[in-house]
Amino acid sequence: MTIKTKVSICLPTCDRPELLVRCIESCLMQTHADIEIVIGDDSRDDRTAQLIATRYRDDARIAYRRNVPALGQARNVASLFERASGDKILLIHDDDYLLGHCLERLLAQWERYPDLEVAFGDQYETDHLGHVDHAASQRMNAAYHRTADAAGLQALPGRTGIVQMFPNNGWLADAALVKRIGYEERYGTCCDYVFGTLLCLAAQRVCYVNEYVSCYRMTDVSVSQATRRTINASSISAWHFLKGLTLPRELEPARKLAYRRLVPIVVSLLARNHEARAGLQLALGNLYAYRFGFSARLYYHLLMIWKASRHGRQEPVALLGRKDEQPVDTSRTRMP
CATH class of the missing domain: 3.90.550.10 (Spore Coat Polysaccharide Biosynthesis Protein SpsA; Chain A)
Known part of the structure; x- marks a missing residue:
């Protein structure tokens, strides 16, 4: 064959x-x-x-x-x-x-x-x-x-x-x-x-x-390396895509497993780009991604968020609730 x-x-x-x-x-x-x-x-x-x-x-x-x-x-x-x-x-x-x-x-x-x-x-x-x-x-x-x-x-x-x-x-x-x-x-x-x-x-x-x-x-x-510390990073795009994806019940554990990897990366990116409120909201809303507080990474990211909140900046762009975010029809670059 x-x-x-x-x-x-x-x-x-x-x-x-x-x-x-x-x-x-x-x-x-x-x-x-x-x-x-x-x-x-x-x-x-x-x-x-x-x-x-x-x-x-x-x-x-x-x-x-x-x-x-x-x-x-x-x-x-x-x-x-x-x-x-x-x-x-x-x-x-x-x-x-x-x-x-x-x-x-x-x-x-x-x-x-x-x-x-x-x-x-x-x-x-x-x-x-x-x-x-x-x-x-x-x-x-x-x-x-x-x-x-x-x-x-x-x-x-x-x-x-x-x-x-x-x-x-x-x-x-x-x-x-x-x-x-x-x-x-x-x-x-x-x-x-x-x-x-x-x-x-x-x-x-x-x-x-x-x-x-x-x-x-x-x-x-590579494209992913060029944007990896910016708001255009593939991880943030992946987060939006995955959050808007309509899945059958048996695949919800897979989404949660994917979040476990993505959430800390996105929180870090939000903090680096002075989106303290959005980063805190995401971290506290997904504590399982940080082993419910038993991960040193959580406290490091909270420190990053605190520093970002003290940094003078404009109003946040609400990255975790974009108006253009739509559910994805499942019928139809590089990730880190």
């Missing part, structure tokens, strides 16, 4: 040709050969276009397009999904890369479960140069609930997305389902998390493979 399956590897890129080569080469070296690499380039200069023309001009597997004007993260990814012609779609960001057996291992799950819709595995964490940090990789996967005892078909597929078990890229899914879910620009830097959550909520069969299949590169130039 895997031999007859065409996979579209969707690769958004922007101003990083020096990292892009490693990513493309990892795609071309897959042990599963029936692929196309669909590239959407939002770069501000011609370096990436020149790279593709020089190095990959004669490779029929690569479908490159320069976006003029640039589309932005979400619309670029959405356009790649639309252009994809394969039976399955895999997303990989330009600063990350795949292990050689990635597609083979993930596609093998469809042989075990013919009605499968989504499969994903573990990610290595690497430094800027691509060197794997094994200890950090184990911690990262464990933090996102990717452990040996969780391997196999997921009893509650939607939970996989809600608690961030589903990775930001390196996953494989049925193309029809991916195209139905799509990427939405309104979620900003949080669009990866929103997509993964909605994809898993829509899927009936999701499989986690307890094996490394891709590499997540830590850089200082």
Whole structure:
């Protein structure tokens, strides 16, 4: 079955040709050969276009397009999904890369479960140069609930997305389902998390493979790193999205588990940005995220909030009650 399956590897890129080569080469070296690499380039200069023309001009597997004007993260990814012609779609960001057996291992799950819709595995964490940090990789996967005892078909597929078990890229899914879910620009830097959550909520069969299949590169130039200490941070967007999500009762524990991770991050961000009242409201309203006061992190954040309250500022922007916040229809960047 895997031999007859065409996979579209969707690769958004922007101003990083020096990292892009490693990513493309990892795609071309897959042990599963029936692929196309669909590239959407939002770069501000011609370096990436020149790279593709020089190095990959004669490779029929690569479908490159320069976006003029640039589309932005979400619309670029959405356009790649639309252009994809394969039976399955895999997303990989330009600063990350795949292990050689990635597609083979993930596609093998469809042989075990013919009605499968989504499969994903573990990610290595690497430094800027691509060197794997094994200890950090184990911690990262464990933090996102990717452990040996969780391997196999997921009893509650939607939970996989809600608690961030589903990775930001390196996953494989049925193309029809991916195209139905799509990427939405309104979620900003949080669009990866929103997509993964909605994809898993829509899927009936999701499989986690307890094996490394891709590499997540830590850089200082990603969208999430550039905004991580600001009000535009992906964690705040994720908080709003998750709070407005309509879920069945059996998935409410997953929402609470996700809050346990998100709440302290959002409280810290609110305090850093002088939103003391909103930060205090969120912390006191979700004390379980701080082990009901048995976490030193709570008192550190309360100190941050106190300092923010003494800082001269304008009226708060009510980040925890935005007028544009709407419930999310579950039928249809990178998180920290």
